[in-house]
Amino acid sequence: MSVIYDRVALIGLGLIAGSMAMAMRRAGLAGEITGYARSAETRDVARQIGLVDRVCDTAVEAVEGADLVVLCVPVGAMGAVAAEIAPGLKPGATVSDVGSVKRAVIEAVAPHLPDGVHFVPAHPLAGTEHSGPNSGFAELFDGKWCVIVPQDGADRAAVERLDALWQGIGAQTDEMDADHHDLVLAVTSHAPHLIAYTMVGVADDLGRVTDSEVIKYSAAGFRDFTRIAASDPTMWRDVFLNNRDATLEILGRFTEELFALQRAIRTGDGDHLHAYFTRTRAIRRGIIEAGQDTDAPDFGRKKGA
Amino acid sequence: MSVIYDRVALIGLGLIAGSMAMAMRRAGLAGEITGYARSAETRDVARQIGLVDRVCDTAVEAVEGADLVVLCVPVGAMGAVAAEIAPGLKPGATVSDVGSVKRAVIEAVAPHLPDGVHFVPAHPLAGTEHSGPNSGFAELFDGKWCVIVPQDGADRAAVERLDALWQGIGAQTDEMDADHHDLVLAVTSHAPHLIAYTMVGVADDLGRVTDSEVIKYSAAGFRDFTRIAASDPTMWRDVFLNNRDATLEILGRFTEELFALQRAIRTGDGDHLHAYFTRTRAIRRGIIEAGQDTDAPDFGRKKGA
Numbered sequence: 001m002s003v004i005y006d007r008v009a010l011i012g013l014g015l016i017a018g019s020m021a022m023a024m025r026r027a028g029l030a031g032e033i034t035g036y037a038r039s040a041e042t043r044d045v046a047r048q049i050g051l052v053d054r055v056c057d058t059a060v061e062a063v064e065g066a067d068l069v070v071l072c073v074p075v076g077a078m079g080a081v082a083a084e085i086a087p088g089l090k091p092g093a094t095v096s097d098v099g100s101v102k103r104a105v106i107e108a109v110a111p112h113l114p115d116g117v118h119f120v121p122a123h124p125l126a127g128t129e130h131s132g133p134n135s136g137f138a139e140l141f142d143g144k145w146c147v148i149v150p151q152d153g154a155d156r157a158a159v160e161r162l163d164a165l166w167q168g169i170g171a172q173t174d175e176m177d178a179d180h181h182d183l184v185l186a187v188t189s190h191a192p193h194l195i196a197y198t199m200v201g202v203a204d205d206l207g208r209v210t211d212s213e214v215i216k217y218s219a220a221g222f223r224d225f226t227r228i229a230a231s232d233p234t235m236w237r238d239v240f241l242n243n244r245d246a247t248l249e250i251l252g253r254f255t256e257e258l259f260a261l262q263r264a265i266r267t268g269d270g271d272h273l274h275a276y277f278t279r280t281r282a283i284r285r286g287i288i289e290a291g292q293d294t295d296a297p298d299f300g301r302k303k304g305a
Numbered sequence: 306m307s308v309i310y311d312r313v314a315l316i317g318l319g320l321i322a323g324s325m326a327m328a329m330r331r332a333g334l335a336g337e338i339t340g341y342a343r344s345a346e347t348r349d350v351a352r353q354i355g356l357v358d359r360v361c362d363t364a365v366e367a368v369e370g371a372d373l374v375v376l377c378v379p380v381g382a383m384g385a386v387a388a389e390i391a392p393g394l395k396p397g398a399t400v401s402d403v404g405s406v407k408r409a410v411i412e413a414v415a416p417h418l419p420d421g422v423h424f425v426p427a428h429p430l431a432g433t434e435h436s437g438p439n440s441g442f443a444e445l446f447d448g449k450w451c452v453i454v455p456q457d458g459a460d461r462a463a464v465e466r467l468d469a470l471w472q473g474i475g476a477q478t479d480e481m482d483a484d485h486h487d488l489v490l491a492v493t494s495h496a497p498h499l500i501a502y503t504m505v506g507v508a509d510d511l512g513r514v515t516d517s518e519v520i521k522y523s524a525a526g527f528r529d530f531t532r533i534a535a536s537d538p539t540m541w542r543d544v545f546l547n548n549r550d551a552t553l554e555i556l557g558r559f560t561e562e563l564f565a566l567q568r569a570i571r572t573g574d575g576d577h578l579h580a581y582f583t584r585t586r587a588i589r590r591g592i593i594e595a596g597q598d599t600d601a602p603d604f605g606r607k608k609g610a
Contacts, residue, residue, distance in 0.1 A: 076575075125522055125524055126524065129589065144524060145521065145522055145524070147522075174521075184518045184519065184522055185522070187507070187508050187511050187519055187527070188508070188518075188519055188522045188523055188526065188527040189522075189526040189527065190526075191504065191507075192504055192526040192527050192529075192530055193526050194563070194566060194567075194570075195500055195504055195563070196526070197566070197581060197582055197585050198559060198562045198563045198566055199496065199497055199500055199559060200585040200588055200589075201562055201581055201584065201585055202492070202496075202555065202558050202559050202562050203492050203493070203588070204584060204585065204588055205558070206492050206555075206558075212591075212595070213489045213493075214489065214492055214493055215588070215591045215592050215595045215597065216450065216595060216597065217430055217450055217452075217489055217490070217493045217494075218493055218592050218595075218597045218598070219430055219431065219449060219450070219597050219598070221493065221494040221495075221497040221498050221501070221533055222492070222493040222494065222497045223592060223597060223598050224497075224529045224532070224533060225497055226585070226588055226589045226592050226598075227529065227589065227598070228526055228529060229582070229585040229586070229588070229589065230585070230586045230588075230589035230590075231582075231586075233578075233579050233582035233583045233586060234579065236578070236582050237575050237578040237579045237582065238575075240570045240578060241570065241573055241575055241578070244570055244571065244573075247570060248567060248570060248571060250507065250511075251563070251567055253507050253510070253511075254503060254504060254507050255560065255563070257503045257506055257507050258499075258500070258503045258556070258560070261499060261502070261503055262553060262556055265499075265545045265546065265549055265552060265553060266549065266553060268546055268549075270381075270542050270543075270546055273538075273541070273542040273545060273546070274538050274539065274542045276502060276506055277502055277534070277536075277538035277541050277542065278538045279506065279509060280502050280505040280506055280509065280531070280534040280535070281534070281535045281536075281538060283505055283508070283509055283520070283531055283534070284434070284505075284531045284532065284534065284535035285535075286517075286520045287520050287523050287528060287531055290517070290520045290521060290523075292520065292521070292523045292524050292528060293523070293524070293528050293531075293532070
């Protein structure tokens with residue numbers, strides 16, 4: 001693999017930026033990687049662990065001379081960051097982002113960017129329940145998808161260069177329209193996260209009744225919800241506020257279905273329940289066949305450990 | 306470890322029975338293990354792989370001379386199986402079960418058991434998304450909890466012997482009242498499973514709109530729901546029908562909370578969302594500290610693979 005961008009600037013130094021930096025180094029994709037984070041503490045940690053080649057004290061300094069600038073901040077902060085870096089952007093540079101919502105980010109970022117700068121939004125579908133500058137690892141994106149959302153009239157060379165970067169990082173790439181992206185992600189990610197957060201909150205309320213039993217016996221299913229519900233609170237607040245309509249639509253459908261299943265439980269309609277559960281089991285097989293998970297039994301996590 | 310029961314009979318030969326047989330052999334806890342399954346196909350597979358020492362063609366034959374009989378069938382089948390084996394039970398034998406619901410199982414099983422037989426219900430909190438005679442493994446219960454639910458006036462020697470068996474199998478044991486067990490499990494297991502089934506069903510409906518994208522991009526959170534929603538349909542139908550009141554109560558609270566969060570999204574109340582998500586993150590730490598899961602980042606499952 002050879003250098004794709006001479007200089008890459010990462011704005012925000014959390015899980016995604018850190019993992020990108022490590023993966024770019026692994027494959028030698030960037031000449032120099034600069035970085036900036038708003039928090040002085042994050043910048044200090046990033047310097048100590050050598051997360052990027054050079055940690056800058058301002059966003060403008062970080063983007064100076066950069067061929068690619070990637071905004072790795074929560075969705076709600078994208079607009080302000082774009083306004084901040086705009087004066088420092090090199091003509092011909094590409095600006096991209098890693099936000100989990102695309103329409104709102106495009107509306108927040110695009111107006112601030114000067115002519116002659118290419119804006120190519122993207123969203124790598126990868127993450128863990130950890131966050132912060134110490135949480136990154138080079139393999140995070142291996143085999144995962146990165147959705148690229150080119151704008152009308154986008155410079156194809158700029159799009160293809162970013163595409164090559166993500167492939168070099170280890171991801172598979174795909175192009176999609178912003179609104180369609182936001183709907184698909186509402187189903188596969190945003191609604192499931194809100195549901196997991198809700199169930200964990202309910203258990204917490206009840207936990208005061210049942211002492212620590214909810215935690216002690218969490219391995220029976222609840223544990224997987226807590227993993228999802230341990231994700232970064234700021235990131236997720238911004239996702240819901242910025243993909244509001246699609247998320248609420250999916251949650252509306254979810255509630256409808258849940259009521260139908262509750263009714264089946266109340267009336268003792270075992271056939272309805274059995275048919276429903278058989279259908280959902282088939283979807284799991286589809287995911288394994290699509291290579292998006294392994295078939296290893298996981299509820300008993302210690303197997304083979 | 307030495308032999309705890311000279312002869313153990315397992316009725317039902319799925320994931321739990323298979324794993325119990327392997328774990329009992331690993332520790333030398335049983336002199337002989339017999340087994341029975343209603344399906345001839347399951348019995349054939351069990352014979353081929355040597356799941357137990359002797360696979361019998363009737364349940365009565367399997368329990369003959371057994372010191373411990375463990376009912377490892379779906380909750381809805383417990384009563385009929387108890388009636389079937391009753392005439393063959395040895396005086397002084399212990400009958401136990403592994404059902405995920407305790408009150409309904411006790412009501413279904415106890416009336417069939419003859420005097421002089423000890424009934425000690427139990428529930429090992431362990432499982433995977435796989436089922437059937439090929440899905441067991443000896444390590445399934447290692448470090449997991451097994452809840453024992455002794456009845457009023459239970460023979461303490463019989464309870465303690467079963468307790469010793471589960472500890473020999475690798476589990477930690479605890480005693481609990483049946484109704485309390487059913488409420489705790491509704492929170493930690495039954496409601497989360499129904500919610501996961503529901504979300505996967507919704508995605509399946511939408512999948513016809515968005516083609517295979519829901520599966521392709523499942524790694525963003527949805528994937529963990531499909532793992533839960535791939536569990537055995539018959540087992541789960543019976544759980545919901547037999548722990549109806551507690552499950553419906555928890556689902557009612559869940560819906561209330563979900564509506565409050567939906568309202569926060571609709572009105573743009575970011576503070577409410579952020580505070581809620583911060584609280585749920587703390588619960589995750591509690592589970593890790595309680596040793597019920599590891600802190601390894603798991604969303605990007607391929608790390609270190």
